[in-house]
Amino acid sequence: MNKVILLAKRPVGKPVLEDFELITEDIPQAGEGEILLKTLYVSVDPYLRGRMNDSKSYVPPFEINKPIQSGLIAEVVASNNSEFTPGDFVSGVLEWKEFQISKGKGLIKVDEKAAPLSAYLGILGMTGLTAYLGLTEIGSPKNGETLVVSGAAGAVGSVVGQIGKILGCRVIGIAGSDEKVETLKSKFKFDEAINYKTTSDIKQAIKKFCPDGVDIYFDNVGAEISDAVLANINRYARIPICGAISIYNETQPLLGPQIQPVLLVKSALMRGFIVSDFSDKFPEAIQKLSTWLKEGKLTYSETIVEGFDNIPRAFLDLFEGKNEGKMIVKI
């Protein structure tokens, strides 16, 4: 039998296990032009929370009682499509199913000899592309500038900081535990890192660690942490808005200080994005990331959870900050 995970109901506030349903069905058969895929790795990501709401966004919402989709690595186990051969590994946005049928559209073949398969969900996949393109296309980092990254120990944040270092920036990370702070400094070579949970005055801490002010703020979290960073930005600062994990689960709009006056007096730029906004730059970005990875200039963390049934649990753990780096479920 084939296991499938559906969205059972739309979460209200923080998602719970009951919002998901595990069902079984027959393993499907590949028809004309189709391939049968066996799931190997599943990416769980904070942005999926947004698709669970019935609201307009950059992608349509998930439907109730339909399988959830996210980035997957799968193996081709049967093929009626001349472009794929059994034994091929592919990445793509696919359904939370152990086995599924595809026509091959949107799938990218990945090479298990060039990098571990799970890396294609992370540093060489959406995570790495998001970090590289958000930072370079919106943040426009210049040698000697100061970059602050929130959600710094997360999958995207840890890559953003490393790329900032490669490009010559002073890099300060903000994360939610002493272990993460230590990892940012020792493993990812951030210049400084702040544990926002134990720092009473984040604004002051940023000021201390950024004596020349903040030129780029790569924002993964929103809310109070961002207000504290914004209080320290320089003239012509650039602020890519990549995520807002701190408020994905809010049911009411969160109030905060109006930021337009800050952007005004600093001639600062703030821009939201999703990685596909820069899809024309994907080949360039993959090229850069692969090179840096081979050269040992980039490293990454993964938190690997095992077992298909544990996909929802792994997703919920993102909001508890239980992951270090990319959260991946190995089937």
Next chain:
Amino acid sequence: MNKVILLAKRPVGKPVLEDFELITEDIPQAGEGEILLKTLYVSVDPYLRGRMNDSKSYVPPFEINKPIQSGLIAEVVASNNSEFTPGDFVSGVLEWKEFQISKGKGLIKVDEKAAPLSAYLGILGMTGLTAYLGLTEIGSPKNGETLVVSGAAGAVGSVVGQIGKILGCRVIGIAGSDEKVETLKSKFKFDEAINYKTTSDIKQAIKKFCPDGVDIYFDNVGAEISDAVLANINRYARIPICGAISIYNETQPLLGPQIQPVLLVKSALMRGFIVSDFSDKFPEAIQKLSTWLKEGKLTYSETIVEGFDNIPRAFLDLFEGKNEGKMIVKI
């Protein structure tokens, strides 16, 4: 004797007449390389409020017991500088004095035959440059897009809307009286205009008048009006932040809904600016504005107050919305 207006004390909240002091002094004499200027027109602008605070901004704060500065048109009445001849008219950022000495630095000669002198403080001066460059450099208007302008009946707003029309946009203005709404539609040819003081649901009104959503929001005011417009923006919207007149006088940071999630899901760009950010584009902008003015494609409003002593009063009236278009004091 020579009249001079000083900043007597820093305003707390909304400025009052007592924040200013009128003094008299001897009329100065032009020394070596200097010119003596007689003030003809004084520009009073909302942004001056920011310089009255003792806080970091794009320009240093005014000093207590020193003359206030703003855009002026003056006549050269005596010259020991070979670049200026008595009878020349100049524009520049100068002090609130009937007569003053200058070395000529930063002054631009203006031609009274090409346009009325006061126009060089408005449509052909900082006002026009701000409107043109903020809209084109940040707003990137495209034919067929929808542009919303707040503070639309103000000096900058009324020009922004007209340029939007010239460039093929559908243009909706937001202003604070029925008279202003009428002027926007009849004189400045806005497609629609909203009186925010008599409209109970601005968000809904924007939705009605912008059936295809908002592609560009030129923001002069901030706060609730902006929140209502942001609720209607399209994917890839651009939002030049030009001013925040509604909050210049606030003594505490104003709270509002966090806007980062809106920018995120819409891949929208928000950028603060001051006209000097684009000083390399001034010649191009003046060229365009002059041409459109000559062709009758641009028109403008002025509210002219008479008398040097009335400069502070005219400035205060800006915050009561008593001006239509550019507020100018004629000496």
